[in-house]
Amino acid sequence: MLVVVIFSLIMGYLFFIPNFYEFLGKHVNAVLVFQENFRLIKEHNYWDIDSKLKPLLHFWSLSIVLYYLAYNCFYFIIYI
Secondary structure, rough: OHHHHHHHHHHHHHHHHHHHHHHHOOOOHHHHOOHHHHHHOOOOOOOOHHHHOOOOOHHHHHHHHHHHHHHHHHHHHHHO
C-alpha cells in the first residue's frame, strides 16, 4: 500500500498541476488513515469523469475491510 501511495505522490508531483496535486494529497491523507470511503462520499460520484484523476480510488475497499475487522474485534472483546 505504501509503495502505491509513494509512487502516486511522485508521479503526481511530476505530472499534475498544483491544484490536482493538492487534491491528491487530500486523498493520500485519507488513504493513510483508512478514511478514503468517507472522503469519496463527500465528493461527487464514483463513476464521474474525475475518477480517472484519482489513482487511489480503489483504496476505499480497504477502509471498509478495516472497519469490518475493527467492529468484529470490538464486539468479540465485549462478548468475552
